[in-house]
Every structure is written in C-alpha cells, then in structure tokens.
Amino acid sequence: MPHAVRFDRYGPVDVLEVVEVARPTPGPDQVLVEVAATSINPGEIMIREGAMAEVAPSTFPSGQGSDLAGRVVEVGDQVGGWNIGDEVIGWTDERAAQAEFVTVPADQLTPRPPSVSWEQAGSLYVAGGTAHGMADAVPIDSGETAVVFGATGGVGSILTQLLVNEGVRVLAVAGPANDKWVRSVGAEPVHHGHALGHRLHEAAPEGIDAAYDAFGGGYVELVTGLGVAADRVVTIIDFNAAERFGAKTVFGYQVTSADVLADLARLIESGELTIPIAATFPLAQVREAYTQLAERHTRGKVVLLASAS
Ligand SMILES: NC(=O)c1ccc[n+]([C@@H]2O[C@H](COP(=O)([O-])OP(=O)(O)OC[C@H]3O[C@@H](n4cnc5c(N)ncnc54)[C@H](OP(=O)(O)O)[C@@H]3O)[C@@H](O)[C@H]2O)c1
Known part of the structure; x- marks a missing residue:
C-alpha cells in the first residue's frame, strides 16, 4: 500500500507518522499524481502544533503539505488536457501533498519543464507563489x-x-x-x-x-x-x-494560480531563477526534515522526496 504523512493530534514533530493508506481515486475533474517531490513550509509547523487551531483547524487524522511535483498516473472522466505520464507541478488544498499519491484538481497543475529539477518543481507553490x-x-x-x-x-x-x-x-x-x-x-x-x-x-x-x-x-x-x-x-x-x-x-x-507556477517554472528554465535546495529527505524522514526547517536557518527549501523521484 502507498504511504502518506499523518498526525492524529496537535503536538511536537514526533506526532508525525508515515503510515500506509489506500491509493486515492481521482474524482471526475481530478488527476492522480504520483508524487516525486513535496517541499515543506513553516506554516505547516504552526498548523501541526495547533497554533492555528482557531483559524484553520485540523481534522484528525490529518495529512500535511500543499506543494507537489510528480507524474500523472490516473485521469478523471471529465479531465481534458492531462494524460498518464505527464510530469506536473501543482498543489493540493487538502493538506495531503506529503504522500506517494495525491488527487489534484486538474486546474491546479502546470507542466514541469524537463530542465526544472524535481526538487525545485516541488518547491514552487507556497514559497514561489x-x-x-x-x-x-x-x-x-x-x-x-x-x-x-x-x-x-x-x-x-x-x-x-x-x-x-x-x-x-x-x-x-x-x-x-x-x-x-x-x-x-x-x-x-x-x-x-x-x-x-x-x-x-x-x-x-x-x-x-x-x-x-x-x-x-x-x-x-x-x-x-x-x-x-x-x-x-x-x-x-x-x-x-x-x-x-x-x-x-x-x-x-490567495494569489497563486497554475499560471503563476508556470511563470516561475519558465524563469527557472531560462536561468533567471534558481531555488536553493537546503536539504532533501525521503518521505520516511519527515520528522528530521521539519526539525531542520524549524531552526529557521535553511537557505531556500527543504524537500521531501517520494516514490516518483
Ligand atoms: N502568508 C503566507 O502565505 C506565507 C507563505 C509562506 C511563508 N510564510 C511565513 O513566512 C515566514 C518565512 O517562511 P520561509 O519558508 O521563507 O522561512 P524560512 O525558510 O524558514 O527562513 C529561513 C531564513 O531566514 C533567515 N533568518 C534567520 N533569522 C533571521 C532574522 N532574525 N532576520 C532575518 N532573516 C533571518 C535565515 O538566514 P540565516 O540562516 O542566514 O540566519 C534563513 O535563510 C515564515 O514565518 C512563514 O510561516 C507565510
């Protein structure tokens, strides 16, 4: 079975677990992405610790993460424009990106240019947007x-x-x-x-x-x-x-769209933008990744690598 990050109560980094989950099925207007890279962000620490429980509560067990890059492996009935095997950059609003498979609305994706590394592609949504x-x-x-x-x-x-x-x-x-x-x-x-x-x-x-x-x-x-x-x-x-x-x-x-991600990817492709990658960790080391990010001395992004990388 595929793996995903979960936590079932607010707390320090050790509430995070990597567990086996059912492979998600895409809805009619969604695609299923096999995740290659998903970067992590300080806001997720605040959510996990409960500091945002009043404004953005978690539903337990909760997944985690928004940023993603990976390959399309299934396509919903009503989706046009995406095909199995397409390499994409995008995001989920469901706190679900830190997983081997994620369902994503088709309009929350843009193609990954071949010269944009998985690590950089998976770093674009929160920080880039x-x-x-x-x-x-x-x-x-x-x-x-x-x-x-x-x-x-x-x-x-x-x-x-x-x-x-x-x-x-x-x-x-x-x-x-x-x-x-x-x-x-x-x-x-x-x-x-x-x-x-x-x-x-x-x-x-x-x-x-x-x-x-x-x-x-x-x-x-x-x-x-x-x-x-x-x-x-x-x-x-x-x-x-x-x-x-x-x-x-x-x-x-509120301000990021697939067009913004495409714009940022184009800048990386043309050499006008580089996302420094401070560290990469396998999904299984999600706790270590957040421990490093929480020090607030990383240059650029900390990225989790999943099965498709
Ligand atoms: N509103 C939003 O939508 C939104 C979106 C993303 C992030 N955020 C928030 O924005 C903040 C930044 O996020 P991030 O992911 O960019 O952070 P980050 O990657 O954790 O920032 C780390 C960087 O901050 C520098 N730094 C450390 N201490 C500093 C200080 N006293 N003054 C200035 N710089 C210092 C570090 O440089 P040195 O190692 O050289 O010290 C390091 O490169 C977080 O609070 C996050 O929650 C908000």
Missing part, C-alpha cells in the same frame, strides 16, 4: 532600493531574485553564512541582529523605497521607523504590525 504575490503587492521600479527580510529563506530567496531581475537594488537581510549566495544572485548582504536599522541606513543613506518582510519579528516597525511609506511595506507573517502601521499583507494561497 507567495514571493510572486509579494512582488505584485508592492510594485517597485528598476533603480529603486528594496530591503528583503529573510532574504535567503524559502520565500525570500525567490523574491530577492524576482526583484533583482527587475533591476531593483536589493538589500538582502540574512546571516553572514549567506553572503556569498546573496552576492551570487546580484543582491547586497546586510546582516540581521543588533543595530540592523543603523546598517540599513548606512547601506542606503538616501532612503529605502520599499520593504518586503519574509521573516517577521519587528521588521515592519523597523522600516516604517526608517521612513519607508507604509503602503510600500508588505509582510507575510507580522499581521499585527501590518494592521498597526498600515502595511500590506499577502497570503500565498
């Missing part, structure tokens, strides 16, 4: 200066490259171990920690035009204090500060 949405939420012109907080994480590593591609000067806030990578994508490293506001002012004494917070923990307040207009600040995590200071927010699931 959210980065794309942040860039859309606060448009910025070529030649302007942006700061990206958490610039080397899952979301930030993609957003930083999207902005650099537009000719933006990007001050990329991360730790010193990431300096080389930050420079390699055309951004300028600025280290997090004590006196960050001073370092940002020194790096851009003429002022920062826009700020993109992909980390949380006070950065919205910091940049508004530095004089960045609130409508040019976006956060994906510090929602209280956004309300307090009038900054924008983005929820990846």
Whole structure:
C-alpha cells in the first residue's frame, strides 16, 4: 500500500507518522499524481502544533503539505488536457501533498519543464507563489532600493531574485553564512541582529523605497521607523504590525494560480531563477526534515522526496 504523512493530534514533530493508506481515486475533474517531490513550509509547523487551531483547524487524522511535483498516473472522466505520464507541478488544498499519491484538481497543475529539477518543481507553490504575490503587492521600479527580510529563506530567496531581475537594488537581510549566495544572485548582504536599522541606513543613506518582510519579528516597525511609506511595506507573517502601521499583507494561497507556477517554472528554465535546495529527505524522514526547517536557518527549501523521484 502507498504511504502518506499523518498526525492524529496537535503536538511536537514526533506526532508525525508515515503510515500506509489506500491509493486515492481521482474524482471526475481530478488527476492522480504520483508524487516525486513535496517541499515543506513553516506554516505547516504552526498548523501541526495547533497554533492555528482557531483559524484553520485540523481534522484528525490529518495529512500535511500543499506543494507537489510528480507524474500523472490516473485521469478523471471529465479531465481534458492531462494524460498518464505527464510530469506536473501543482498543489493540493487538502493538506495531503506529503504522500506517494495525491488527487489534484486538474486546474491546479502546470507542466514541469524537463530542465526544472524535481526538487525545485516541488518547491514552487507556497514559497514561489507567495514571493510572486509579494512582488505584485508592492510594485517597485528598476533603480529603486528594496530591503528583503529573510532574504535567503524559502520565500525570500525567490523574491530577492524576482526583484533583482527587475533591476531593483536589493538589500538582502540574512546571516553572514549567506553572503556569498546573496552576492551570487546580484543582491547586497546586510546582516540581521543588533543595530540592523543603523546598517540599513548606512547601506542606503538616501532612503529605502520599499520593504518586503519574509521573516517577521519587528521588521515592519523597523522600516516604517526608517521612513519607508507604509503602503510600500508588505509582510507575510507580522499581521499585527501590518494592521498597526498600515502595511500590506499577502497570503500565498490567495494569489497563486497554475499560471503563476508556470511563470516561475519558465524563469527557472531560462536561468533567471534558481531555488536553493537546503536539504532533501525521503518521505520516511519527515520528522528530521521539519526539525531542520524549524531552526529557521535553511537557505531556500527543504524537500521531501517520494516514490516518483
Ligand atoms: N502568508 C503566507 O502565505 C506565507 C507563505 C509562506 C511563508 N510564510 C511565513 O513566512 C515566514 C518565512 O517562511 P520561509 O519558508 O521563507 O522561512 P524560512 O525558510 O524558514 O527562513 C529561513 C531564513 O531566514 C533567515 N533568518 C534567520 N533569522 C533571521 C532574522 N532574525 N532576520 C532575518 N532573516 C533571518 C535565515 O538566514 P540565516 O540562516 O542566514 O540566519 C534563513 O535563510 C515564515 O514565518 C512563514 O510561516 C507565510
């Protein structure tokens, strides 16, 4: 029988189990995907620990995960455009991606270009879609200066490259171990920690035009204090500060479509975007994967590899 990640109560990483499940059957407008790669995201930790139980409760036993890339192995009766054997990038809204087989609505998929690795393809939905949405939420012109907080994480590593591609000067806030990578994508490293506001002012004494917070923990307040207009600040995590200071927010699931995934895949194919893969784990090591992600020092994405990889 195929395997899938399950948890049957809120709690620490050891509530996660990899169990045998029935092979799912696609509905009329769905396809069945044999999963090759599914990346993991910090939001799933909050869900599993129960921190989002009021706004997004789990139904137990719960599966986990949204991002996926794999091969189509069955096609529902009413599905046109997809065939058995197609290699796809997509997502599920059912907290079900961390499995060997997942049913997916046919309109939540885009083809995987052959030059996009399984690991990168399986990393695109949450982090890529959210980065794309942040860039859309606060448009910025070529030649302007942006700061990206958490610039080397899952979301930030993609957003930083999207902005650099537009000719933006990007001050990329991360730790010193990431300096080389930050420079390699055309951004300028600025280290997090004590006196960050001073370092940002020194790096851009003429002022920062826009700020993109992909980390949380006070950065919205910091940049508004530095004089960045609130409508040019976006956060994906510090929602209280956004309300307090009038900054924008983005929820990846509200702004990501199959077209957005196709756009990101095309950028990878053309060499304009690279998703750094911090680590891969077999599905069976899902606990180890989340333990590493929870340290919040990964560069890019942590990815689970399943049967089709
Ligand atoms: N609203 C949404 O739809 C949405 C979607 C996706 C994610 N999120 C949220 O956005 C946040 C980022 O997610 P992610 O997957 O991109 O995170 P992540 O991959 O866990 O971020 C890790 C990165 O953060 C950097 N970092 C560590 N401490 C930092 C600090 N004090 N200041 C700035 N950067 C620091 C690390 O660099 P160093 O190792 O160099 O320190 C590392 O590269 C999470 O809170 C997540 O829940 C929200």
